[in-house]
Amino acid sequence: MSKAKxxxxxxxxxxxxxxxxxxxxxxxxEPQYGYSLVKVLEEKGVxxxxxxxxxxxxxxxxxxxxxSKWDTDETRPRxxxxxxxxxxxxxxxxxxxxxxxxxxxxxLISPRGDGGKTDGFD
Amino acid sequence: xxxxxxxxxxxxRRLPHSQREEVAAELKSLITDMLDERTxxxxxxxxxxxxxxxxxxHPREMADKYSESRKYLIGPELxxxxxxxxxxxxxxxxxxxxxxxxxxxxxxxxxxxDHFIDFILSLVQIPIAALGWVTLIFAGIQYFxxxxxxxxxxxxxxxxxxxxxxxxxxxVIKRSETIINIIFTIFFGFLIGASYFAIPAIKSGDSFxxxxxxxxxxxxxxxPLILLLVGFGILKEILKLVxxxxxxxxxxxxxxxxxxxxxxxxxxxxxxxxxxxxxxxxELAGTGIIQPGTELYQTIERIWSNGxxxxxxxxxxxxxxxxxxxxxxxxxxx
Numbered sequence: 001m002s003k004a005k006x007x008x009x010x011x012x013x014x015x016x017x018x019x020x021x022x023x024x025x026x027x028x029x030e031p032q033y034g035y036s037l038v039k040v041l042e043e044k045g046v047x048x049x050x051x052x053x054x055x056x057x058x059x060x061x062x063x064x065x066x067x068s069k070w071d072t073d074e075t076r077p078r079x080x081x082x083x084x085x086x087x088x089x090x091x092x093x094x095x096x097x098x099x100x101x102x103x104x105x106x107x108l109i110s111p112r113g114d115g116g117k118t119d120g121f122d
Numbered sequence: 123x124x125x126x127x128x129x130x131x132x133x134x135r136r137l138p139h140s141q142r143e144e145v146a147a148e149l150k151s152l153i154t155d156m157l158d159e160r161t162x163x164x165x166x167x168x169x170x171x172x173x174x175x176x177x178x179x180h181p182r183e184m185a186d187k188y189s190e191s192r193k194y195l196i197g198p199e200l201x202x203x204x205x206x207x208x209x210x211x212x213x214x215x216x217x218x219x220x221x222x223x224x225x226x227x228x229x230x231x232x233x234x235x236d237h238f239i240d241f242i243l244s245l246v247q248i249p250i251a252a253l254g255w256v257t258l259i260f261a262g263i264q265y266f267x268x269x270x271x272x273x274x275x276x277x278x279x280x281x282x283x284x285x286x287x288x289x290x291x292x293x294v295i296k297r298s299e300t301i302i303n304i305i306f307t308i309f310f311g312f313l314i315g316a317s318y319f320a321i322p323a324i325k326s327g328d329s330f331x332x333x334x335x336x337x338x339x340x341x342x343x344x345x346p347l348i349l350l351l352v353g354f355g356i357l358k359e360i361l362k363l364v365x366x367x368x369x370x371x372x373x374x375x376x377x378x379x380x381x382x383x384x385x386x387x388x389x390x391x392x393x394x395x396x397x398x399x400x401x402x403x404x405e406l407a408g409t410g411i412i413q414p415g416t417e418l419y420q421t422i423e424r425i426w427s428n429g430x431x432x433x434x435x436x437x438x439x440x441x442x443x444x445x446x447x448x449x450x451x452x453x454x455x456x
Contacts, residue, residue, distance in 0.1 A: 034148065035155035051179040054152055055187035058145070070147075078151050 020048055022098060024056060025091040028066060031080040057081050065090055125171045126153050129181060136185035145188060153178070196260045203364050204260045206297075207304065211252050211356070214305040218312035219244045259357055263364060293368045293451065300359040307359070311352035315345065333405045337396045344397060347390050354383045358444070373448035380441035387437050391430070398429055 023046050027037060034054050041048050060066045065087035069080050083091065130149045134142040156174045157166040178184060196204050223241040227234055314336070336344070358379050365372040390397065399405070403423055407414050412422065425432065 033155075034152050035159070039159075049179070050152055050156060050177070051184055052187065054148065055184070058148075058188065076151055076154060077147065078155075079148050 033078040132181035307355040368451035377445035
């Protein structure tokens with residue numbers, strides 16, 4: 001059982017890597033600072049470690065998908081991130097791809113024809 | 123809170139200078155946010171800080187995530203060759219040091235303990251230096267030579283027609299050949315370095331003597347250059363080993379190294395310090411193996427007096443031959 005769990009973890013890790021990026025892009029139509037984004041994602045059921053999220057934000061900014069701005073008005077300076085026009089465009093494209101992909105995957109993994117019966121055993 | 127500062131420092135010191143300030147500020151505000159969340163705005167104590175930092179993960183892991191690509195001193199594509207060369211070099215050094223210890227012990231048996239101490243010291247010092255040089259050479263190849271795919275376009279627009287031919291037997295460089303060459307080069311370097319580049323002789327039955335080819339006084343001037351030549355020799359073999367087959371690129375590299383070797387030889391000549399042992403002929407006569415006046419003696423004397431020019435021509439010829447052969451072998455297989 002633990003062997004299966006190990007494999008599951010490995011596969012999920014790979015899967016999550018890509019989805020986190022999409023998740024982050026999806027939440028940045030409004031400006032967010034790092035920790036508020038962690039919280040927002042958490043509320044919606046996506047657990048991202050801060051240690052993963054922060055470098056990711058920076059990387060996306062470097063790639064031009066996000067823009068950032070330091071807000072020094074508050075008691076504590078915070079860096080806010082927001083989708084750039086390019087980021088919005090990319091996000092829309094990714095969403096389309098994602099929907100197609102999930103449809104295809106759904107067809108692949110759900111049993112053919114009717115509700116979940118496997119053939120041959122009664 | 124000094125733990126936070128220490129954590130942030132531990133992360134950013136692993137990042138490029140240009141990113142440090144920004145990442146530090148961001149990390150700090152993240153950590154304080156996390157602390158606030160934990161304590162509901164109450165002052166945090168050391169335990170809270172520790173828990174938050176542990177949640178963030180090891181500073182090295184954190185820094186790895188910040189830096190986009192891993193940088194290699196010697197990348198995975200070179201690592202195998204690196205280990206092979208390192209093993210060969212270290213083994214041949216051990217062998218050479220042992221042989222020299224044996225020679226010394228036979229020549230001067232009453233200084234056995236000194237020789238043994240020398241032997242142990244050499245076994246410690248020389249391999250470390252060799253490790254450094256081999257690493258340096260490979261790091262250089264990594265830095266200048268290995269181009270990772272520059273951009274995605276290169277990966278997308280490619281023509282199967284442009285794939286290189288599978289090398290046939292003749293163009294494959296035999297590993298054994300390069301290995302033997304490296305061993306030979308190192309051994310030669312050692313013979314010169316230990317000033318046993320000499321004719322050993324038995325002096326009228328009482329003890330061993332040797333007649334050195336080289337001038338002991340000016341030896342220290344030449345020795346670094348000789349080391350350089352040995353280094354170039356090994357570099358050539360490493361390039362061959364890494365390439366694995368004869369290609370035009372390899373031929374160009376080999377020619378360049380040959381050119382550098384040639385330049386080194388020319389510098390040695392330009393130094394005009396006495397290179398050869400000036401008393402070679404008289405010392406040789408002194409051993410009694412050759413009598414002055416005989417035909418053999420005259421022949422050797424003639425060769426000796428033209429030694430420099432002969433060696434220079436031979437090395438010149440050798441280096442040119444090396445380059446020409448490399449080109450020939452690479453063209454033959456296209």
